[in-house]
Amino acid sequence: MSHVLVLGANGQIAREAIDLFLKETDVRLTLYLRKSSRLGNIDSNRARVIDGDVMDQVKLKDAMNGVDVVYVNLAGDLEQYARTIVETMKSVGVKRLIFISSMGIYDEVPGQKYSSILDPYRKAASIVEASDLDYTILRPAWFTRSNEIDYEITQKGEPFKGREVSCKSVAALVVKLAESPELEIRRSLGVSKPH
Ligand SMILES: NC(=O)c1ccc[n+]([C@@H]2O[C@H](COP(=O)([O-])OP(=O)(O)OC[C@H]3O[C@@H](n4cnc5c(N)ncnc54)[C@H](OP(=O)(O)O)[C@@H]3O)[C@@H](O)[C@H]2O)c1
Known part of the structure; x- marks a missing residue:
């Protein structure tokens, strides 16, 4: 049975993914987040909860002990977060990383020019790609709250397709990747709802 560490466990995609992990x-799970009381009741037979900031490397290292997959669902100083997470994974010896980034980081969206708002996402992705980890970067389109799982993926180097995707679709892809250690290794995937 694999063990997944969720960093940023109160994020909207993370909450959907945790739901799917528990149900399906x-x-x-190890759920890592600030102000953990926000999570409410979580079955302690399935998940442990760690209250912490991702920049607390001692706590992060401890959280990574014994896990098979690190799933990063963070917003903010992603460049610094990516550096810390990659370094800590190396030091603990965890190889599998699923990292949520954003569409547009390679200027791959037809009709949309690269914007500096994406700099932290782009820099974080470069750090992950320069590592020797078994990473999968996800580049989702704009999130919708639709209660559906309906997505297609594009590989790095291909033009991005579509403009939106449901949170639940991204969460379902995270769960699938976390359960399939050989799937989409060292890849960066665009994720969007098919037209
Ligand atoms: N919205 C869109 O349409 C869209 C589209 C594509 C990509 N994205 C990106 O996809 C990613 C995931 O999205 P989301 O909506 O699930 O994110 P979200 O709801 O904004 O959650 C991000 C989480 O990161 C946590 N976090 C930030 N800094 C932290 C730190 N130092 N230590 C611990 N936790 C920290 C936040 O915790 P706190 O609650 O404690 O602050 C928050 O729960 C984000 O980077 C988002 O920008 C969004």
């Missing part, structure tokens, strides 16, 4: 898999 027997994966064990």
